[in-house]
Amino acid sequence: MTAQLYCFGESGNAYKAALTMELSGYDWEPVWVDFFGGAQRKPEFLAINEMGEAPVMVEGDLTLTQSSVIMLHVAGKTGKFLDGDRNEILRWLFWDGQKGTGQQGALRFLMNFIPAEKRPQEAIGFLNGRVQAALKTLEAHLAGRSWMVGETTTLADLACCGYLYYPEPFGFDRKDFPAIDAWLDRIAALPGWKHPYDLMPGRPSDRGL
């Protein structure tokens, strides 16, 4: 049975789930969500996810939302990306949801996907401070390690990299974070790895950006 992942290329949260499926050899296909057209706030979308968020995975009778829940489901079925201390993997999934991708996604949205004259500069500054603090935590954790948890790739890696391959500015410059930079290269060298814009439909140039 082919799982459908409701997603869009600009979403690092969707990328976390899509990348886990792709690197696991999972049977999946993307279904584009017109996020910038407000599809996630329409009744037909809210009927599959009352949270009004992508990604959503539909697999037969099963509907799952929240990227980390989808990742844990896929990993549980394939046995991949779960080697290592489960509590350590989980704590990075939770940390990433709040402090990592959770904040990076909001900052990147404000800095790129609303008209320049409407960008709230003080809110951007506030969020940027929080994003930088979290990136420092990630950098310190990765210094001297190859992977987030244990000796191999786990869901913690596939979560924490969610927004870090995107080219649009959001306060993250790889040269400022050498341990993160090397780790992103390691993830990108995994067989089957794809950039978010190559893995999911939708990219800013589709909207003339």
Next chain:
Amino acid sequence: MTAQLYCFGESGNAYKAALTMELSGYDWEPVWVDFFGGAQRKPEFLAINEMGEAPVMVEGDLTLTQSSVIMLHVAGKTGKFLDGDRNEILRWLFWDGQKGTGQQGALRFLMNFIPAEKRPQEAIGFLNGRVQAALKTLEAHLAGRSWMVGETTTLADLACCGYLYYPEPFGFDRKDFPAIDAWLDRIAALPGWKHPYDLMPGRPSDRGL
């Protein structure tokens, strides 16, 4: 063995873990973290949690961080608060970490715990918009239900209520959210329930606020 929970009364994230332990009859004791004195950024705290965050649970050789990881550990050992679809419980834990307590905590901090003249009003407005949207999602979910998942109290309830009993303003007025209001009364009626300021050491009046 008595588990030690590094926490402080003002932290809704610590409250999630403390409340789970208390309502489960878990053997635990609080250890006050001087968050407002910056203890979480000092080397001795970073040695137990590189994320620089409370809560942290230390139980013998085991150190756990992230409130939801502690909650899942406690629930796994006691068998309590896990009845119901595990994916549903998990998705609300992840949702709450990002959209619920994650944002409410930041907003409440900015609106109450920094000097009035330094409060960043645009950032507060931005965060308030996001907090209101999440509260609407929670209100819609709870309308016509007694509990977040299934027919009884689960970790999803103990997570999503994390900041909602605090008296300090952060854009949440119970009368505007009748389903949340009734649900908070249900949680507060559970045997052994305590308000965060009665469950953990530290409250604003200790700092003259």
